[in-house]
Amino acid sequence: MPEWAVELRGVTKRFGDFTAVDRLDLNLPKGGILGFLGPNGAGKTTTLRMLLGLYAPDEGAVRVLGGPVGKMRPRIGFLPEERGLYRRARADEAIAYIATLKGLHRREALRRARALLDRFGLGDFARVRIEGLSKGMAQKVQLLAAVAHDPDVVILDEPFAGLDPVNQTDLQAFLISLAAEGKTILFSTHTMEHAERLCDRLVILAKGKKRFEGTLAEAQRLLPRRARIGAADDLTFLAAVEGVAGVLAPAPGQPHWIVELKEGADGRLLLQACFERGVVPDFFDLNPPGLTEVFVAVVEKANAEGAA
């Protein structure tokens, strides 16, 4: 039986009459990056807080690295959504303080803090107070505070929020390097591009329930394959092509026809049919659906179920 980095068994958390997380099961293997996706109010932060031991579940069990959360605190790193640092603290001391709370000796914590600051180009700002740093710098310092004690599991709540593209790229590279060191990274995000680029596995939560868990490819298979074709002519004739499930005319404001394909259908037959009819498409796309489309579809389905 594998030892999971994170293990949730039938976890439920209620606040009064509101059920924030509903019978959630989740197994996250050691190593790799898990994206925790969901709309606002889906239960992401509540789940992360249970993983951190900030909340106790009303039902079910939470285990991290095979043990109860309370005992595993020193092996977990955490980055909150906002700047959780003392504004008057200096950058190196802010990092070292969290590391010492996690069990490092003060001297070692300061050494690691300064080394990390150097590695991330903030060496010159080690003695600058947090209130004197830019938002991107402070976010980096916060991230370094989350990992300075060399945790096995790193939990990040919206780590990309508020960062400019350059800092976002830096952060992505850093997360990939952490994963390469064998650490397990779990982060929540609203930005699908980051999840698509970084995550080995994805979990989508909506209305407190897990709606999907798997790889990006598995997520993409949740939606039928679609071809998007741009043409001035009527393409309804494509409905007769083998493997086509349906043809949708361009919606208002949308330039493309949507052709839904059955499982295993050969998309090239669409192009062939067009040329045989003398129609020359000015746009043709057979890529699988993006994570945003999958996410929206999953959430809309969850909302529809909730409404029903």
Added chain:
Amino acid sequence: MIRRTLLIAWQEFVKYVTRRGFLISLLMVPAILALSIGMSSFTANHARTNVMTVVDLEGGYAGAIEQAVVRENARRELSALATYAHANVDRMVLRRKAPDLDRLFEAPDRIAAIKAFAAGGGWQPVFARLSPLLRAGAPVFTPPRPDLVLVPPPEDLVRDFAQDRGDAAYAYLSGGAAVTALGRPNRLNTIVVIPKGFAPGAGVEAKYWSIDSDQSVDLVRWALTDAFRLKLNQALVPPEVRSKVTLDVDAGVKMIDPTAGRETSWKDRVAQLVPMGLAFLLFMVAFSDAALLLQGVVEEKSTRMIEVLLSCASPSEIMTGKLIGVVGLALVTILGWGVIGLAMAAGFSSEALAVIGVGLKSILPMLPLILVYFLCGLMIYAAIFLGIGATTTSLPDAQALIGPASMIIFLPNMLIGALVQDPNGTLAQVLSWIPIYTPFFMLVRLPFHPAPIELWATAGLTLLTTVLLVRQMGRVFARHVLTTERPPSFVGLIRQVFGRAKV
């Protein structure tokens, strides 16, 4: 620009004035003032009667003190009767039908009036004459309780003092032995000893023995001065002393501390002031340093720093750490103030450092209890502030809870006068058992020798209160510290602390 300024001003005004905390604070100040006045009045009307005896080894002085006591009690009775007459008798009627009473009530503090009143038999004959003149529905006059009651000296006490011993004195003063006063057994509060060869100016002075009251020392001094002058005039002082004394000498009265069996010195006075000073410091640091703690928690909540901390440590660890931190901060604050105070005192007077040194040295025996009361008191107040900080997400929200909490915490200051007047009286004893006030009141009372059982029991109560309050506030802290929901009302917070509401 002015319009925008006024709009902002109005918005700010409405924001604060419509808070429940503002209303509570608004009402609470007069309520506390009224309570304070009521308490002072209650204290005045229910002041402890000082039970005193005079051991006159020289002879001829006990009568003088007795006469002074009678006059003092007559003065209080006459003053109360005058106030009663002014309220319940028509002045014109009084002037017409009893002009002598009108003159008596006009200046009741005149010595002639008091003498006449006492000689006439006190309040009862005067009230009998006054009764037909009272307005309809006037209440019955209740004379004030005497401030001071003289009892004959017990034989063993006289015997002891004649042999220059004070064992029996301590037994009577500490309650180990009783005398009959006001018709029941009573502790003796004061013993005045007139030694053989009493001769003020020649170094043979009267002694005033008391554990917790100096309220009659002036009366004794004046009575003895009068009596001594009279004796001098009558050439009753011994011939060898006569050349050393003059007509204008004041009769010396030495204050004696029966717990030490020696004269009370300025060092004892300083020793009394140090714990009292600490009691006030307790409030000052509670309101300065604990307020910083509250501000810090609110900031940690708003920046989500609290989540990071909670991912590292349990709520109880965080709360306890914060409390210890604020205690350290308070101690440093006091140390800082102490150093500044020392430097300033040294600048003013070369003797100041010696006085302060004596004060600090004299509190050493009390140090364990001082530390318990002071540190626990600080923890109690800091825990209250911390709990409030945890329930709110902004300082204005916190203010709504701080207002009423501060008023309640600050209440003992209003009663300090009554407490110092009678540090071991019923009021002081009752107030000392209200847990959140125990540290303050016991610090003030500590130098006045409360009963040992009271000391240890209140110290135990303080420790227990600290542990329970920190635990309960820890629950409130853990319950609220991660929420951004509307903070509870003051009553709701109290219910949570006492476990009557779901935490």
